Structure formats: structure tokens, C-alpha cells
Amino acid sequence: MTDAPDPPVHDEAHGGGLGSRLNWLRAAVLGANDGVVSTAGLVVGVAGATESQAALLTAGLSGLLAGSMSMAVGEYVSVSTQRDSEEAALAVERRELRESPQAELAELTALLTARGLSPDVAREAAEQLTERDALRAHARVELGIDPDDLTNPWHAAWASFLAFTAGALLPLLAIVLPPPATRLWITVASVLAALVLTGWWSARLGNAPTRRAILRNVGGGALAMAVTYGAGSLLGAVGV
Known part of the structure; x- marks a missing residue:
């Protein structure tokens, strides 16, 4: 069977408002996905080197805060530049x-x-x-600009911050709450399940084939965790 694209979502009759909301929603899904993958890679890597709950919590929180702030600042700068360009064109x-x-x-x-x-x-x-x-x-x-609906850099920054934070909380909680014997497998399973969901959702929003998107998403996340866990295990073994 071929992996045919899902039926397109017809939003033309609703004007630019629906398209804009879909773009924001797609950005939120991708931001949450980034939060899941980057934080999972970080805490799984640390778990490969140590079983210390304090170290895992510190690494996870640091990654969450650094990643969410980076996403927020990046979106603010990017959207501010876009808004400046729109205002200059209107002038x-x-x-x-x-x-x-x-x-x-x-x-x-x-x-x-x-x-x-x-x-x-x-x-x-x-x-x-x-x-x-x-x-x-x-x-x-x-x-191609709506003068009454110019992009808002603060909305973009907060949306990215919250989306990344929501995604990052999953691997962080999964690695610190369970007992040491099961925390790694619970984290991996939770992250892969979340990546299935975000891959499916992002494909649906983009009218793309869902199976292919899910496989790419899960494969990339699994590879990231495998690489960081291997690096953490190697560093832990040599006592770094």
C-alpha cells in the first residue's frame, strides 16, 4: 500500500485568520517536539553516566530553561525582524x-x-x-500582508517558550520520578510515544503523509537518545 497524503484541510473560505492560527499551532507542535527531543537526549545522556537523581534533575532543568529561553529569544528576534519588514513595506x-x-x-x-x-x-x-x-x-x-494582523513578536516568544517547556517536562519527569531500575526505559518509552503524537499532529497540520512523518520523528528521537546515552556511558566508564 502507498502512503498517500491525508485529505487537505480546506481553509480558503475562512480567510487568512484560520491559516494564521494553523501556522501558530504548527509552530507550537514543533516547539514541543524540540523540547521532548533535546531534553530527552540530555537527561538520557546524563543517565548513561550516573544514577544520581540530583544530577539528572539539575541537567534536565538546565536544559529545559536554556532551551525554552533560547526558543523564545530566537522567535522574538525572528518575528520582530519580519514585523519591521512588514511595517517598512506598508510605509x-x-x-x-x-x-x-x-x-x-x-x-x-x-x-x-x-x-x-x-x-x-x-x-x-x-x-x-x-x-x-x-x-x-x-x-x-x-x-500579501494584512495591516490589521501583523505578526506579534511577543506572542511568538511566549508560544515558543510554553511549547518547548511543555515538551521538555515529559522526559524530565520521566527520568527523575521512577526508581533507578526502570527510569531509563520509562523515559525512552514515554519519549517515543510523545514523538509518535507530535509527528502525527505535525503531519496532519501540514497535510503530509502521517506514517512517514511519524517514522522520521521517532527515528530521529531514538537516534538522539542512543547517541547521547552512548556518550554518557563512555564518559561514566572512564570516570569523567
């Missing part, structure tokens, strides 16, 4: 509309014509859109 459009309204009307007409409207219909639509809100029309048609 250029405002100036052009003020200085060359007829040229901008002709440009909007050409853009609508390129999208499949006849020249006459495109001209009429451009005139009506310009009368209603010229900046919004050019922002959406020419730039």
Missing part, C-alpha cells in the same frame, strides 16, 4: 499612494489582471478597492 505603500495614486491604481489593476480577471473587471475592482481602503488593497494584493 512605502503609504508614500506611493500619496505621491502617485494613479500609478498605484494602474499597478493594482495589473495585479488583478494577472490573477485572472479581465482588464475591464480588474480596473473596476481596483477602483472599488481603492475607494474603500487603498492601503489595505495594495497590502493584501501586492504584498
Whole structure:
């Protein structure tokens, strides 16, 4: 049997709002996945070197805090740059509309014509859109930007921070709460189960084949834990 893509989610009728929410949700799932994999790799590596619960807790908490802060700062910087670019583009459009309204009307007409409207219909639509809100029309048609829904760097930062933290808590709790004899296997099983879930969910959100995404996700997480556990065991054996 072939691994056919799942049916697409049709959100066109709902406008850009649904697409934006799906993007945020996809980012949250990927952030949680990063939290699971990176923290699991860290604590499993430490578990290969020592059975000390204090060492495992310290390593896990350090990884959780460092990873979540790194994700938050990275998203804030990235989204701030994107927002600055959007605001700069809107400022250029405002100036052009003020200085060359007829040229901008002709440009909007050409853009609508390129999208499949006849020249006459495109001209009429451009005139009506310009009368209603010229900046919004050019922002959406020419730039692909909604002036009322610019990206918010603080939302992105908090979403990444919380998603990574939620993902990281699973391997952290799984490695410190069970007894020493079973903590490693419980952690591995919990992490692999979580990776199945995040792999499936991310594939569904991206309308991609779920089986392939799950196998990649679980394989990558298992490899990360195997490598770090091997390194930790080697360092523990030589007494580092």
C-alpha cells in the first residue's frame, strides 16, 4: 500500500485568520517536539553516566530553561525582524499612494489582471478597492500582508517558550520520578510515544503523509537518545 497524503484541510473560505492560527499551532507542535527531543537526549545522556537523581534533575532543568529561553529569544528576534519588514513595506505603500495614486491604481489593476480577471473587471475592482481602503488593497494584493494582523513578536516568544517547556517536562519527569531500575526505559518509552503524537499532529497540520512523518520523528528521537546515552556511558566508564 502507498502512503498517500491525508485529505487537505480546506481553509480558503475562512480567510487568512484560520491559516494564521494553523501556522501558530504548527509552530507550537514543533516547539514541543524540540523540547521532548533535546531534553530527552540530555537527561538520557546524563543517565548513561550516573544514577544520581540530583544530577539528572539539575541537567534536565538546565536544559529545559536554556532551551525554552533560547526558543523564545530566537522567535522574538525572528518575528520582530519580519514585523519591521512588514511595517517598512506598508510605509512605502503609504508614500506611493500619496505621491502617485494613479500609478498605484494602474499597478493594482495589473495585479488583478494577472490573477485572472479581465482588464475591464480588474480596473473596476481596483477602483472599488481603492475607494474603500487603498492601503489595505495594495497590502493584501501586492504584498500579501494584512495591516490589521501583523505578526506579534511577543506572542511568538511566549508560544515558543510554553511549547518547548511543555515538551521538555515529559522526559524530565520521566527520568527523575521512577526508581533507578526502570527510569531509563520509562523515559525512552514515554519519549517515543510523545514523538509518535507530535509527528502525527505535525503531519496532519501540514497535510503530509502521517506514517512517514511519524517514522522520521521517532527515528530521529531514538537516534538522539542512543547517541547521547552512548556518550554518557563512555564518559561514566572512564570516570569523567
